[in-house]
Amino acid sequence: MTESDRPQPHVAVPLNGYWTEWSARAARNAAPGWAALVGEMAGLQDTFAAAAPPPEAVAEARSLVEQTRAVLARHEVGDDDQWFGRFLPAPDRGQTFSPPIRLTGITEHALAGKTMFGRFHSGNNSAAHGGGIALLFDDLFGRLVSVGDIPPARTASLSVNYRSVTPLDEPLAVEASVAEVDGRKLYLTGTLRHGDRLCADATALFLTLRPEQIRPAEAEAPPG
Numbered sequence: 445m446t447e448s449d450r451p452q453p454h455v456a457v458p459l460n461g462y463w464t465e466w467s468a469r470a471a472r473n474a475a476p477g478w479a480a481l482v483g484e485m486a487g488l489q490d491t492f493a494a495a496a497p498p499p500e501a502v503a504e505a506r507s508l509v510e511q512t513r514a515v516l517a518r519h520e521v522g523d524d525d526q527w528f529g530r531f532l533p534a535p536d537r538g539q540t541f542s543p544p545i546r547l548t549g550i551t552e553h554a555l556a557g558k559t560m561f562g563r564f565h566s567g568n569n570s571a572a573h574g575g576g577i578a579l580l581f582d583d584l585f586g587r588l589v590s591v592g593d594i595p596p597a598r599t600a601s602l603s604v605n606y607r608s609v610t611p612l613d614e615p616l617a618v619e620a621s622v623a624e625v626d627g628r629k630l631y632l633t634g635t636l637r638h639g640d641r642l643c644a645d646a647t648a649l650f651l652t653l654r655p656e657q658i659r660p661a662e663a664e665a666p667p668g
């Protein structure tokens with residue numbers, strides 16, 4: 445999957461207060477070019493998974509990756525100050541763990557979007573890995589409970605039904621909705637489709653967190 449194949453920017457995301465703060469903190473502090481670096485890293489994962497290079501190319505690539513790690517390791521920070529994964533308004537959330545999701549519609553209780561698995565998430569036989577699909581659903585549900593007035597919530601359980609093979613490098617449609625709210629319990633459902641074909645569906649229980657379970661974003665690290 446090339447960079448131009450990746451899902452492009454999506455609808456505005458009306459984040460809840462918790463993610464508004466964490467996303468604003470990351471956006472305030474992130475160096476110019478960070479978003480492009482995330483895209484390069486995601487592209488690297490797919491390119492790496494798809495490559496069968498000769499020895500000299502292996503040696504060259506390894507050396508370049510070692511150099512990149514050394515550059516980034518000089519700037520390691522604690523979890524509060526990391527930027528990775530904190531850009532909730534962006535399709536990739538500023539992370540390379542799960543595939544970008546370009547949201548096409550969103551309300552407080554439902555969202556729809558487009559996504560695509562590249563070679564990095566390959567299981568075998570040109571199909572997406574089942575664990576990658578579970579990851580996609582967890583991320584999708586995580587985004588759903590991050591909008592509107594829903595308090596911060598965590599996955600308590602997640603169940604995935606694999607209905608048919610999920611292809612790689614093909615546009616896929618996702619939908620998720622809140623089926624029921626029972627106190628702190630949010631019962632969620634979601635689907636993953638390739639065209640008219642249902643690839644997988646999932647249900648999840650998310651629990652909104654008690655105040656003592658929430659870590660706010662306001663504690664800024666001292667400058668310098």
Ligand SMILES: CCCCCCCC(=O)SCCNC(=O)CCNC(=O)[C@H](O)C(C)(C)COP(=O)(O)OP(=O)(O)OC[C@H]1O[C@@H](n2cnc3c(N)ncnc32)[C@H](O)[C@@H]1OP(=O)(O)O
Nearest residue numbers: 582583585586587590597598599600601629649651653654
């Ligand atoms: C876009 C943003 C980024 C993407 C994020 C994606 C979301 C994630 O991946 S979150 C990370 C993965 N999840 C976790 O790490 C969660 C780990 N577990 C926990 O933190 C806790 O167990 C937690 C918060 C879920 C629940 O603990 P706690 O708040 O103490 O709840 P607890 O009092 O035990 O249970 C509350 C109710 O839920 C029920 N419950 C709890 N867990 C489950 C479960 N797995 N299945 C069914 N019911 C459950 C309890 O039975 C209880 O029911 P009732 O009130 O009727 O007696």
